[in-house]
Amino acid sequence: MSPEPRLALSKPVSDEVRKTTCYMCACRCGIDVHIKDGKVRYIEGNRDHPVNKGVLCAKGSAGIMQHYAPARLSSPLLRTGPRGSGQFKAISWDEALALAVDWMGEVRARDPKKLAFFTGRDQSQSLTGFFAQQFGTPNYAAHGGFCSVNMAAAGIMTLGGGFWEFGSPDWDRTKLFVMFGVAEDHDSNPIKIGISKLKSRGARFVSVNPVRTGYSSIADSWIGIRPGTDGLLVLSVIHELLKARKIDVDFLVRYTNAPWLVVDAPGTAEHGLFARDDEGKALVWESVTEREVANGTKGARASLSGRYQLEDGRFAVPSFQLLAEKYLDDRYAPDLAAVETGVSADVIRGLAAEIARVAFDESIEIAHPWTDMNGERHASFIGRPVSFHAMRGISAHSNGFQTARAIHVLQALIGAVDCPGAFRFEPPYPKPVEAHPTPHGKAEHFGSNKPLSGPHLGFPRGPEDLLIGPDGVPNRIDKAFSWDAPISAHGLMHMVIANAHAGDPYRIDLLFMYMANMAWNSSMNTAGVIKMLEDRDEATGEYVIPKIIYSDAYASEMVAYADLVLPDTTYLERHDCISLLDRPISEPDSVNDAIRWPVVEPDRDVRGFQSVLIDLAGRLKLPGFVDSRGVPLYKDFADYIVRHERRPGIGPLAGFRGVAGDRVGRGASNPDQLKRYIENGAFFSAHIPLEAQFFKHANRAYQDFAVKMGFFDTPQPVTFQLYSEICQKFRLSAQGLREPVAPETHRERLEMAFDPLPDWCRPLEEAGVDRAEFPYHAVTQRPMAMYHSWGSMNAWLRQIHTRNVMYVPGAICDEVGLSTGDWAWIISHHGRIKVEIARSDAVNRDTMWTWNAIGKRKGAWGLSNDAPESNRGFLLNHLIHELLPPKGDGMRWSNSDPVTGQAAWYDLRVRIEKAEPDEVSRPTFAHVGRAGSTHPSPAELRYGQEWSE
């Protein structure tokens, strides 16, 4: 036998490791990028990083192929052929920026609202929002309106912060984890780490999801619910808990508005609003002295039930009286809920019993003293170790706001908010609604050549904060903060193109977008949107949406529809900051932020979009970006990150502030700040003292910490709003009882949607179509190895999902006569698609599903014309309209949640018919030219061959 070969086993992996932050999805993990011979050799998770603690997902590891993808753009482009043709000429940055400034400057002087600036998977909203505000258009938002604004708005309005970026399950202590509607959404690595941890401890993981893939596949209990009925399931659990007296009364009195007195004066403008004292403090009924006192009065024993006459003669009831009466009603009984949800009554009862058992029989205690906001000292933190998490499966329904509210109410009823083992806040949250701005965009807020007077996005406190004209016409192009979607805290990006095309409420001159594939997978009614982008005004021959500036790093479908393309860098080539002012990455026990920096230099004529935006702002001489002489304040984004201050001493990054770099949170800007971040692994983390880690909403030590860190200038404790007075104000307007009153056309819809106590109703599309004609649901799920449309241009990731099929439940297959490999028409009220199907039983019996955004348009993303993605792959978007089916009144409402404007992707109802076999999915689309292609796609890849022995 020949001797074994001698192997060189200790070769250095790379010449250098550069630590930065991933951008393959929204998770924002820390990565170690190994550089060898100036190229990326290997990307692995940063072990020290608070988000991913060393691990990395498939997307993160595939960053190499994202960076070297042939779909990358190479230089600024000016359209030369018709929109969609992909005919462009390469131009210089000087030409591109001059043209953009020309277009933008003219609009800013004439009528700034005619520029609509919307960003997609943007992680720099603190900058993009500031730019838009200084530009002065009221029309700005990011993509939250079609992502998860329902989660965000319901979380803020109920608890001061909800799931995803606002908090996290206490993975190390929770004993029961209930997750709603999450396939592989945000926070994917922390969720995988966490689920694994809790399962290895023997804790139970319950997944409520129509589809049993991904996380659901390893759940101890899978509840295969019918889409859009989660709210009813939750309210039924609440019904059971109330009937069994399994609620945390002490928690409710201390931390929620359960005792707050609600005025009982039907038919008046104050009915259902809180009774308040002269300072605006809510009143409670003191049960010993039998009189009203301000909430928070020391020693007061507040009632939770009864009906009382106030000193001014009005009658009022504690809000908890209303809550208990409502949910004790038998219409929430499990036997009834089972009919709508498709979940058996036994399972609903079992879930309620398990929640009660773990919350009250397995409570945990951390023996550490702490002081609450009333000055009361507590010997320990008592934990109710039941945690919840929810995301888009809840959010993307037209009843999603109320469903998310229902989950938060459930959490509060069992005392499982920010205590050991429960859902816990991540700084700078919790943050009460009052600490958020109101939206800006009223007529008096903007005008020619001046900034918007405040931030675009925020939380209306009532109808008086809506951005509408005297006739009720929306001020914003997306109709955000109008009667159509009053609390649209993230805007309605999905309505921008449709509204601008329809001239409703008005037309625009310039559409400016970043990283948003609106000509394909990010729009409902994709074919319709394409037509809107291509449509010309018959009189002038000009496009109906006259000018489009678009920035992206890749030749996405949207690039082909731009008039001017500003090519972005990859995430490895640019500066970014993951800021507490923006979308934070804190953990329950630590305050975190992070940066990206150029770990490799661009090899082509591209620039980071954020630096381009700062350049444009300087050229446009926007306030905040230039000094009094009009000289630009910032060289580029890196300079802005270090020197920009939102309030004195508060900048984009919290770490290494002060001239010596020794200040945290507040401090002067530090010219070496980025260097210090890089030395620290590209992130900063400040530990929260144990005394401040729980009950942050009412914990003196945490509130002091938050002020010290600069989240707030004064403590901002939160009282959980089980009963929403803001919702009630809109309801009173809908009833015509309170000024401003809602238009007649909107009253029924608003009254139904704005219940001050969470309720459930059927999703609007389901309620609007014939349920017999469209008997099934169809939903998408994001696969774990892809981030929306990103992934198909990645040679490694696309081998995991090269095409998609429709997974159809066995019962439906048997009914229609389908088996795996057959083709079928899926038909909605709006359109039809012909696709290949596969049988599956790991899915709710009324629901078919497919992977999200695998289908691509021919010519896009650097793929060949015969790529499976653009032939067999398909989008569900063709079945979904941005408007609901017409009703008798002739109105066509946006296919969105009536409260928040959240795009209701998951409300889709369909039927299915067997079809003849086919080679390509339908509908088909013409090829879009390969915009600006300079790097042809190779026939073979041997990445790393030069390093082989």
Place this chain on the structure above:
Amino acid sequence: MTMLPTLPTPKKLGLVIDLDVCVGCHACVISCKEWNTGGYGAALSDQDPYGSQVSGTFLNRIHTFEVVPEGGEVVGEAGDARIVHFPKSCLHCEDASCVTVCPTGASYKRSADGIVLVDEDKCIGCGLCAWACPYGAREMDLAAGVMKKCTLCVDRIYNETLQEIDRVPSCVRTCPANARHYGDFADPTSKVSMMVAERGGIDLMPEQGTRPVNKYLPPRPRKPLASTLPLAENTDGAKGFFAWLDGMLDRI
């Protein structure tokens, strides 16, 4: 044919894969690809990477199955279909038929630690080993014309330029769900041996007689929610509820 070393090897290095927590995210698949395409031997090529026939060399793949348990099984409730994600790479078998079938001595099992490797200098790309492997764990690289397979990241686990904590296979280092564990199965006190003992780790296709070193941990038993004892319901309506509430408030 090629000889196996004297068995058992003093060390039996391999992986434990925990099917209870694998969510099928493919993190291990891609991490393996990126490590090994610049590591041991020829790069892992991809043919037609942006075209219709895209196909590349991967040393670790995840197969996804839908199963409908008949009941009494640990993987799920009777009639309740579930998805099983099944990661698969070379199992570094003790009786490695891919080694004995090799006509050139290219395939070999290391005598010290039992890792099965291909000496690419000797590999003629005949493909016999791939035919012999019952698991389909070997992949011919079409660009290099040599057989590729999991090396257990032999260029990581002994790599003295890496911190000790990182001297594990790339797939283990990256797995977000902590479903992959690396260690020495010859040592009964090693973490992997203990896990296999505690969780009833199994061989893949034991009837093949290959005696794989890698082990799989089956899903943990599950208890349906519907079997939870329902809460004792109080039927005295809202009035009774508020009376109870007053009692509770008196006790606070």
